Every structure is written in structure tokens, then in C-alpha cells.
Amino acid sequence: MKTTASDVEFDVVNLSGSTSTVAVDLDDLPDTALGESLRRVLRDVVDGTLSDIAGFSSAI
Amino acid sequence: MSEVRPFREWVVKVAQPCNLACDYCYVYELRDSSWRDKPRVMAPETAERLAGRIAEHARVHALQEVRIVLHGGEPLLAGRERIEHLVTVLRSALHGTAGCDISLQSNGTLLDPLWLELFRRHQVSVGVSLDGDRGTNDLHRRSRNGRSSYTAVRRGLELLRQPESRALYRGLLCTVDVTTDPTAVYEALLSHAPRAVDFLLPHATWEYPPPHHDPRRTPYARWLLTVFDRWYSAPHRETRIRLFEDIMDLSLGGRARSASVGLGETDFIVVETDGTMELPDSLKAAYEGAAATGMNVFDHDFDALARRPDVVEARDGGPEGLAEECRRCPVVNICGGGLRTHRYAPGTGFANPSVYTADLRVLTTHIRDRALADAAALLGRAS
Numbered sequence: 365m366k367t368t369a370s371d372v373e374f375d376v377v378n379l380s381g382s383t384s385t386v387a388v389d390l391d392d393l394p395d396t397a398l399g400e401s402l403r404r405v406l407r408d409v410v411d412g413t414l415s416d417i418a419g420f421s422s423a424i
Numbered sequence: 425m426s427e428v429r430p431f432r433e434w435v436v437k438v439a440q441p442c443n444l445a446c447d448y449c450y451v452y453e454l455r456d457s458s459w460r461d462k463p464r465v466m467a468p469e470t471a472e473r474l475a476g477r478i479a480e481h482a483r484v485h486a487l488q489e490v491r492i493v494l495h496g497g498e499p500l501l502a503g504r505e506r507i508e509h510l511v512t513v514l515r516s517a518l519h520g521t522a523g524c525d526i527s528l529q530s531n532g533t534l535l536d537p538l539w540l541e542l543f544r545r546h547q548v549s550v551g552v553s554l555d556g557d558r559g560t561n562d563l564h565r566r567s568r569n570g571r572s573s574y575t576a577v578r579r580g581l582e583l584l585r586q587p588e589s590r591a592l593y594r595g596l597l598c599t600v601d602v603t604t605d606p607t608a609v610y611e612a613l614l615s616h617a618p619r620a621v622d623f624l625l626p627h628a629t630w631e632y633p634p635p636h637h638d639p640r641r642t643p644y645a646r647w648l649l650t651v652f653d654r655w656y657s658a659p660h661r662e663t664r665i666r667l668f669e670d671i672m673d674l675s676l677g678g679r680a681r682s683a684s685v686g687l688g689e690t691d692f693i694v695v696e697t698d699g700t701m702e703l704p705d706s707l708k709a710a711y712e713g714a715a716a717t718g719m720n721v722f723d724h725d726f727d728a729l730a731r732r733p734d735v736v737e738a739r740d741g742g743p744e745g746l747a748e749e750c751r752r753c754p755v756v757n758i759c760g761g762g763l764r765t766h767r768y769a770p771g772t773g774f775a776n777p778s779v780y781t782a783d784l785r786v787l788t789t790h791i792r793d794r795a796l797a798d799a800a801a802l803l804g805r806a807s
Contacts, residue, residue, distance in 0.1 A: 388803060393802070394802075395660050395661055396656075396658070396659070396660065396661055397655060397656045397658070397661055397665075397668070397669075397672070398656070398672070398795060398798050398799060398802065399661075399802075400661055400664075400669075401669060401672040401673055401676060401678070401795065401799075402676065402799060402802070402803075404669070404673055404678060405673055405676045405677055405678035408673075408678050408679060409677070409678075418679075418680050418681065418682055418683040418684075418686060418688035418689070418690055418691065418741065419432075419433050419491065419681060419682055419683065419690070419691060419692055420433060420435050420493055420682070420683065420692045420704070421622070421624065421682045421683050421684045421706070421763070422435075422450075422495070422529070422597070422624065422705070422706060423435070423493045423495060423527065423529035423551055423597065424529070424551035424594055424595040424596065424597045424620055424621075424622050424666065
């Protein structure tokens with residue numbers, strides 16, 4: 365199930381290693397590779413579906 | 425029983441033979457020859473026992489969904505009757521216990537309207553292996569007598585893309601050849617309108633390094649990054665690319681979906697045509713018998729398999745099992761040491777960096793830095 369939440373908070377770790385928290389509306393993210401990646405990560409976190417397991421790579 | 429970490433995905437070898445003879449194939453062309461002793465296809469009684477074992481595992485662990493990947497050889501060589509029987513007994517055994525996502529990974533050459541009708545009826549989605557345009561695909565993906573497979577694959581993909589079957593079309597799997605033009609390969613794949621693509625590194629070890637292996641020039645990273653930059657910079661997302669998405673998601677605090685990268689534990693297991701349970705079959709690229717466990721669906725349940733120390737070790741993606749050099753690496757959380765198979769060297773086993781370590785470091789560092797910098801800028805603007 366997809367998250368419908370907007371204004372979720374997201375920790376942004378910049379390249380210097382420091383962290384800042386920003387509020388994000390998922391609908392405002394662009395339809396780009398980066399926007400989709402951010403949506404997936406946010407949904408994993410918000411939905412609590414973030415689990416550290418990985419599947420078979422020789423099939424798609 | 426809670427100490428058992430359950431499996432969630434089963435790679436089911438429904439047929440041993442293949443109508444192609446791809447020169448990089450880890451089943452037939454590399455170090456393991458165990459396929460010679462296995463039945464050509466999975467017998468109905470093996471399929472029924474397997475379905476029962478999976479359902480039992482799902483019940484014991486209260487799994488909400490299991491994933492089944494029909495694989496080979498070329499799985500369509502099992503024939504429609506056997507495939508239909510297998511998916512029927514799987515769905516029947518799991519009914520009321522867990523959802524069941526069934527997919528099939530094929531070379532695409534044998535797809536025809538009858539197969540697609542069967543897949544629509546049983547909701548079996550299809551991934552196809554393709555390495556690019558005709559010239560690129562023919563470099564490796566030929567029949568045993570040397571004939572091109574391209575026309576047959578393209579015909580299969582055209583059928584899969586028809587409106588009535590389009591929902592079954594899972595995507596394309598491409599093995600990297602660094603002598604090819606990466607942009608041309610990507611665009612050739614895009615021309616088949618896949619919803620997802622993945623790029624695989626040719627299976628290799630320190631004993632048998634990949635073609636054009638060069639840790640100073642990192643040709644695999646350079647090839648992949650050419651595709652990445654083209655894909656990432658597109659104003660609208662053209663398709664999904666699993667490897668790149670996994671690296672980006674890990675960089676941004678998410679997780680990987682595939683075992684190729686990251687420190688996640690693997691959740692899949694392989695079942696051969698004779699019902700034997702095996703470790704990830706890419707290990708067959710390492711040495712004879714590397715994937716064998718000695719267990720089978722007739723005599724053992726999947727919990728017994730999951731408790732075996734060698735299975736626990738092979739599934740563990742954590743940093744403890746990695747080489748010291750990897751544990752100290754700044755991108756270890758993203759790269760994860762790469763596929764276990766690619767770390768193998770005689771004498772030291774799997775406690776080595778990947779034979780692709782230099783390429784993986786360049787690849788993951790570039791993607792991480794680009795994604796983090798752009799995410800910070802994007803989220804900064806959004807806040």
C-alpha cells in the first residue's frame with residue numbers, strides 16, 4: 365500500500381556528514397530518478413516497511 | 425522456533441536445459457556441472473511437495489506474501505502442462521495462508537500467444553533477458569549452433585507488450601559487456617518499453633576474473649556510470665533501473681531490493697528440478713558444488729535448511745563476514761562487498777573483497793555523492 369502522507373520529515377545527510385530535518389510533501393517531488401528514490405525511501409520509513417533483506421538478482 | 429529467519433522468495437528451477445548457450449551462463453558454462461545429474465524438468469510430485477513445504481513455511485512464520493521465481497535453464501522448456509500444474513498447486517497450497525507473487529525469468533525466445541494466455545490466467549509475470557540491440561545481444565546470447573536469438577526475443581517482447589499482456593511484462597535483465605556502447609545498449613533496452621531494467625555484472629571470481637578486468641581503469645564502473653548519468657539526468661523517469669535505485673536508496677537511508685549491493689540478508693533460496701535445496705545459484709560460478717546443501721523438499725522442511733550454519737553464513741549480508749579492507753571502506757554500507765560469489769578465491773574462500781571492488785567503489789561513490797548533493801538541494805528548496 366502506498367503512503368498518502370504528506371509533510372513527512374526526512375533526515376538529510378549532506379556530504380560533510382551533518383544532518384538536518386526537513387518536511388517534505390511527497391506530491392511535490394519531481395518525476396525523476398531522484399524524486400522516485402526519495403518517495404521510496406520515505407514510504408519505507410513512514411510505512412515501517414523498511415526491512416534489511418534482499419532478493420534474487422538473476423531475475424527481474 | 426523464532427530464531428529461524430524465514431525465506432520469503434523461492435527460485436524454482438523448473439527446467440534444466442536451455443535452448444541458448446550464452447557464454448557467460450553460470451549454470452552451464454562456468455565451474456559447476458551439477459546440472460548434468462538433475463532431471464530435465466521438475467516432476468509433478470516434486471512440484472506438489474515443494475508447494476506444500478512453502479505453504480508450511482508461510483504458516484509457521486505467518487508470512488503475508490511469498491515470491492516465487494520460475495527459473496532454469498529456460499523455464500518455458502518445462503512445457504505448458506508442467507508450468508500450469510506447478511502454479512496451480514502453489515496457489516492452492518498457499519490459499520488462505522499467504523499471497524503468492526509468481527514471476528518467470530525467460531530468454532523470451534519461446535514466448536507465444538498460448539504461453540501468454542496461460543500467464544494471464546494464472547497471473548504469472550515475465551522478465552526477459554536481453555543484452556541490447558541485435559549486434560550486442562548476439563555477442564553472447566546465441567543458440568548452441570551459433571544462431572542469433574535476437575529476432576525470436578524481439579518477437580516474444582512484442583507479444584508481451586500487447587495491451588492484453590502488458591501488465592505481465594516485468595522488465596529486462598542485461599549482462600554488461602564493457603566492449604559495447606553503454607548508451608546504445610540502454611537505448612536499445614528502452615526501445616522495448618520495459619517498466620524496469622537491471623544490469624548484471626558477469627559472474628566472476630578472483631580465480632576467474634571478468635573479461636577486461638582492470639582495477640585501475642574500472643571499466644565496469646565507467647560503463648555503468650555512463651548509463652547512470654544518462655538515466656539519472658532524464659527530465660522524466662524513463663524506466664526503473666534496479667541496481668542504480670538500490671544504490672541511491674541506500675545512500676538516502678533506504679534499503680536495497682536485490683542482493684547485488686547493500687548489507688541486507690538474503691531472503692531467497694533455490695530449489696532444483698529434483699527438489700534439492702540450494703544456496704543462491706550464482707555460487708555455481710565459484711566452484712563445483714558451491715551451492716549444494718544436501719537437503720531436499722522430500723526429507724527436510726525449510727526451517728531445517730534455514731538453521732544450517734553454512735546457509736546462515738551464506739545469507740548473512742552483515743559486515744562481519746566481509747574482508748577487513750571492506751569493513752574499513754567508506755561505502756561498505758552501500759556496496760555491501762558486492763555479490764558473495766564475486767568475492768571467492770581458492771584458499772581464502774569468500775573472505776575477500778569482490779573481484780569488482782575497485783569498480784564498485786567508483787560506482788557507489790559517484791552515485792552516492794550525486795544523489796546526496798541533489799537530494800539536499802531538492803529538499804532544501806521543498807522545505
